[in-house]
Amino acid sequence: MQTKDILQELRKKHNLTQDELAEKVFLTRQAVSRWEAGETVPNVETLKLLSKLYDVSINTLLGSPQKLICQCCGMPLDDSSISREPDGSFNEEYCKWCYTNGEFVYKDIDSLLDFLVEHMHGDRAEFEKHLRMLKHWAPAE
């Protein structure tokens, strides 16, 4: 689905008129109407407000252009598994099991590897190879 359709669908789902939505995100009705016509896309600050208002990730608002994966454990992310900051906003880099209440659950790669080997029954060296490709565990430059 395209951003313009997603934005329109979410607005209607929340029973908001273009005017009402515009007021909530501190813009004009014309701005809202332009997104829905596909002429413009909300800027980053507005996307953050919309994400909070509708409780969906920015990636979803944009029509899921990226396949998000948790940068700690590598699992694919969707809006139900994406972690949140303590204020409730999404942190689209991590899953909610790796990043909880503003803190990383696995303090080092070994504690995550212990968990993976125990629950996924794979080869430790293989897991480590995959984890080292993720941002959270990549060797420092």
Ligand SMILES: [Zn+2]
């Ligand atoms: Zn994770």
